[in-house]
Every structure is written in structure tokens, then in C-alpha cells.
Amino acid sequence: MKGYQNPQINVESILTRHQLLEWLFPGLFSELKREELAYTVETLRLFNEALDRHNTQFKLEFKDTDTQKKISLAEESLKHRFTVYQNRWADTLKNLEAKKASLLEPACGSANEYRFFVSYGIARFFDYKGFDIAEKCIANSRAMFPGIDFEVGNVMKIAEKDKAFDYLIVQDLFEHLSLKGMEKALEEVCRVTKKGLVIVFFNMAQRPDHRIKRVRKYHWNLLSETLITNFLLKRSRDVRVVNVQKYLKEEFGFSNYYNPKAYTFVVNF
Ligand SMILES: C[S@@+](CC[C@H](N)C(=O)[O-])C[C@H]1O[C@@H](n2cnc3c(N)ncnc32)[C@H](O)[C@@H]1O
Numbered sequence: 001m002k003g004y005q006n007p008q009i010n011v012e013s014i015l016t017r018h019q020l021l022e023w024l025f026p027g028l029f030s031e032l033k034r035e036e037l038a039y040t041v042e043t044l045r046l047f048n049e050a051l052d053r054h055n056t057q058f059k060l061e062f063k064d065t066d067t068q069k070k071i072s073l074a075e076e077s078l079k080h081r082f083t084v085y086q087n088r089w090a091d092t093l094k095n096l097e098a099k100k101a102s103l104l105e106p107a108c109g110s111a112n113e114y115r116f117f118v119s120y121g122i123a124r125f126f127d128y129k130g131f132d133i134a135e136k137c138i139a140n141s142r143a144m145f146p147g148i149d150f151e152v153g154n155v156m157k158i159a160e161k162d163k164a165f166d167y168l169i170v171q172d173l174f175e176h177l178s179l180k181g182m183e184k185a186l187e188e189v190c191r192v193t194k195k196g197l198v199i200v201f202f203n204m205a206q207r208p209d210h211r212i213k214r215v216r217k218y219h220w221n222l223l224s225e226t227l228i229t230n231f232l233l234k235r236s237r238d239v240r241v242v243n244v245q246k247y248l249k250e251e252f253g254f255s256n257y258y259n260p261k262a263y264t265f266v267v268n269f
Contacts, residue, residue: 007113086120102165174199174221201261
């Protein structure tokens with residue numbers, strides 16, 4: 001199974017970067033953030049049009065190489081748009097100074113998000129540490145960024161003490177854990193965070209309970225927005241819940257986001 005995700009146009013990734021900047025520079029970039037989202041919506045609309053021309057759709061997961069080829073062709077035709085805001089952010093941030101904040105990213109994959117923190121000029125504001133349970137991912141991350149702290153680790157048992165990090169981000173992890181494992185992991189990310197947390201979910205809905213689905217060695221659960229919100233509210237000062245599709249529809253009139261079940265949660269402690 002192949003997946004599609006490009007943090008340059010993935011709105012959950014954009015919202016994560018925006019939130020990190022918001023914590024460091026409150027209110028400073030509201031206009032630029034909105035412009036980037038509007039531009040991304042237009043890119044996604046053009047993406048959908050290009051895929052229509054190839055008689056395919058922008059799917060989150062796909063099995064065949066034919067779909068992969070069509071997505072690559074559509075992507076190629078829009079590549080020039082992907083770096084526009086990367087360059088604008090790098091340029092805007094290059095002369096700014098801020099006290100470094102500590103940032104932890106569990107389940108960092110092969111520096112999937114971090115590499116864009118670098119290219120967008122955000123990385124230098126943070127003392128970043130990433131960890132993942134997969135040794136291969138950590139080897140890849142270290143090869144890409146030799147000076148950066150990447151380690152093998154388990155989100156259910158984070159090594160650091162309480163409130164060890166100012167901020168924590170975690171993307172597309174919790175749906176893959178058992179119910180017990182997920183609760184332990186959520187407990188852990190709250191425990192080690194002092195100020196703020198961004199959690200991205202890829203498979204969530206407004207439903208009273210979680211739907212647990214085992215897929216071979218891991219899970220592909222559908223999580224309950226209400227249960228997760230209540231869990232986090234009990235452990236924090238406030239929780240902002242963004243269903244990405246609903247948000248893009250309300251703010252930008254765009255209703256064809258490729259993952260209607262994607263959510264970004266911002267938690268302040
Ligand atoms: C769907 S990938 C997401 C990767 C990355 N966060 C992203 O959004 O591109 C899920 C990641 O979680 C990692 N993972 C799974 N269970 C974990 C655990 N218990 N502790 C730490 N990482 C884990 C996997 O190795 C994999 O890299």
C-alpha cells in the first residue's frame with residue numbers, strides 16, 4: 001500500500017507549523033498564515049482538476065502503481081507551487097531571533113516533518129528531538145541530519161521526566177495503537193509537555209466511541225473526537241479541535257479535502 005502525503009501541501013502539517021510559530025511569535029504572522037492556506041487550497045483544487053483529467057482521485061492510500069503514476073503526473077504539473085510558501089517563510093524568518101524552545105516529536109518517521117522545519121526556516125528556533133520505534137526510520141533521520149537528536153523510542157514509555165519539553169508534536173500515530181496503548185501514549189505525551197501540544201489524527205469522526213480495527217500487527221482505528229477531546233481536556237488548560245475539511249469549507253469555501261477524517265488538535269497546558 002502506498003500513501004500520499006506532502007507536508008508542503010498537507011494542511012495538518014501546515015497548521016502544525018503555524019501553531020509552533022504562533023507559540024513563539026504570538027499574532028505576528030496571521031496574514032501570511034492565511035495567505036499560505038488560501039494558496040494551498042487553490043493548489044489542492046488544481047490538483048483535483050489535474051487528477052480528474054487523468055480519471056483518478058486524490059486518495060489517502062492506494063494499492064496500484066497506475067494511481068501512483070497518475071498522482072505523480074499531477075504532482076509534476078504543480079511542483080512549482082509547492083515551494084512558494086517554503087521560500088516565503090524561510091525568507092521571512094531568516095532575520096528573526098527568539099529564545100530556543102525544546103520540542104519533542106514522537107513517531108517522527110524518517111524526519112518526515114522535521115525536514116520541512118529546516119526548509120521553512122523554523123528548525124533553528126527549537127531544540128528538537130525526534131524518536132520512533134522503527135530503527136530504520138531513525139537511521140534515515142540521522143543520515144539526513146547528523147547533528148540532530150534522533151533516537152529509537154516508544155511513545156508508551158518516554159524516557160524524559162515530567163514537563164521536560166516546552167512543546168510536543170505528533171502526527172498520524174494514535175490510530176495505529178491498541179486502545180490501552182493509545183491511552184498510555186496520550187498520557188505520556190501530556191506528561192512530558194510543559195506548554196503546548198499539537199496532535200494530528202488521520203482517522204477520526206464525531207461518534208460516541210472508538211471503533212477498534214486490527215490490521216495484521218497493528219491497528220487502523222477510527223477514533224472518537226468527543227472521547228479524545230474529553231481525555232485531553234482533563235489534563236490541560238484548553239483544547240482547540242480542528243476538523244480540517246470543515247475548517248477549509250468554512251474559511252475558504254473548499255469542500256474536497258482528500259481526507260475528511262483528518263483533525264488537528266492544539267492543546268495548551
Ligand atoms: C503513519 S507513520 C507517521 C510518521 C510521521 N509522524 C508522519 O506523519 O509522517 C506512524 C509512525 O509511528 C511509528 N510508531 C508506531 N508505534 C510507535 C510507538 N509505540 N512509539 C513510537 N513510534 C511508533 C512508526 O514506526 C511510524 O514511523
